[in-house]
Amino acid sequence: MDTDTAPAAPRRVAQAFVALADTLVSEFDVIDFLQQLAERCVELLEVDAAGILVTDQRGHLRLMAASSEQTRLLELFQLQDEQGPCLDCFNGGVAVHCADLRGEDAVRRWPRFTAEVGHSGFAAVSALPMRLRAEVIGAMNLFRARPGAMPEQQIELAQGMADVATIGLLQERALRQSQILTERLQSALNSRVVIEQAKGVLAERHECSMDQAFAALRRHARDRNRLLTELAHAVVTRTLDPAELDHLAARLPGGSPG
Incomplete structure (x- = not known):
């Protein structure tokens, strides 16, 4: 045919x-x-x-x-x-x-x-x-x-x-949902890295444990209605307002600004 x-x-x-x-x-x-x-x-x-x-x-x-x-x-x-x-x-x-x-x-x-x-x-x-x-x-x-x-x-x-x-x-x-989930997961992982860095900075500067540093970060973020990641980033990059940094330091063992 x-x-x-x-x-x-x-x-x-x-x-x-x-x-x-x-x-x-x-x-x-x-x-x-x-x-x-x-x-x-x-x-x-x-x-x-x-x-x-x-x-x-x-x-x-x-x-x-x-x-x-x-x-x-x-x-x-x-x-x-x-x-x-x-x-x-x-x-x-x-x-x-x-x-x-x-x-x-x-x-x-x-x-x-x-x-x-x-x-x-x-x-x-x-x-x-x-x-x-x-x-x-x-x-x-x-x-x-x-x-x-x-x-x-x-x-x-x-x-x-x-x-x-x-x-x-x-x-x-x-x-599309899988891609969004992957992006959110990567963002969460990146945020966790910053938080760990901030814990290390506070623990070293104020001679406290990592757990104590993390607890202080969380309490401060909640009281100031700030995102934990945002606060941690400010600590790591040293862009946190001095007065707020003193307030955060007061939450750590010893209670004195660094």
């Missing part, structure tokens, strides 16, 4: 999954990644628009991508009004399908949303959860201009794309 005349859909699907799985590159951009997902949904799933909402660090849903401005406004309306299929999908962690947004069931379930969506030209929607096991991090909305159920094969493909994207996002978040 001539490769130029082979079906394009399988190749496009494969390319989409490869792109969605590639989230460990150094230049990974979450916004671009999700925008690409929204655009690939429209291209591959025969839907007219797509919107993606993802949780922030506090667990609040935020609009992250939309295939069109009209979709973006509709998704923002859902968030602001706290009503719509995407919200139900996220809260329940299961897919929500509506074959006719003008039908009685939809109007009764989402009265304000269906009134708003009537101006957009969309007639049907499928909201799919972005979840991994029990963790739900968002939802993907697929809008169609004509009423009718979304074919099962397309739903399976859409959920597969959402699942791969979810794994990618969780992977990126875990990597």
Whole structure:
């Protein structure tokens, strides 16, 4: 078979999954990644628009991508009004399908949303959860201009794309949190070095034990509402105010300034 005349859909699907799985590159951009997902949904799933909402660090849903401005406004309306299929999908962690947004069931379930969506030209929607096991991090909305159920094969493909994207996002978040944890740990280690140096300075200058020097540092930092690391750094660099240094020295055995 001539490769130029082979079906394009399988190749496009494969390319989409490869792109969605590639989230460990150094230049990974979450916004671009999700925008690409929204655009690939429209291209591959025969839907007219797509919107993606993802949780922030506090667990609040935020609009992250939309295939069109009209979709973006509709998704923002859902968030602001706290009503719509995407919200139900996220809260329940299961897919929500509506074959006719003008039908009685939809109007009764989402009265304000269906009134708003009537101006957009969309007639049907499928909201799919972005979840991994029990963790739900968002939802993907697929809008169609004509009423009718979304074919099962397309739903399976859409959920597969959402699942791969979810794994990618969780992977990126875990990597970012790991980097933050590493930076905080290094900062703590650096702080500990400074504190040990300050203990040594005080112990040598005032002929006391390291434990006594540390206890004096802690009491002084608490009384003056200062960070222990900050106080220790001032002691080591000899930038502590003389009067405050005398006050600190008075806490040491002997109680006399150095």
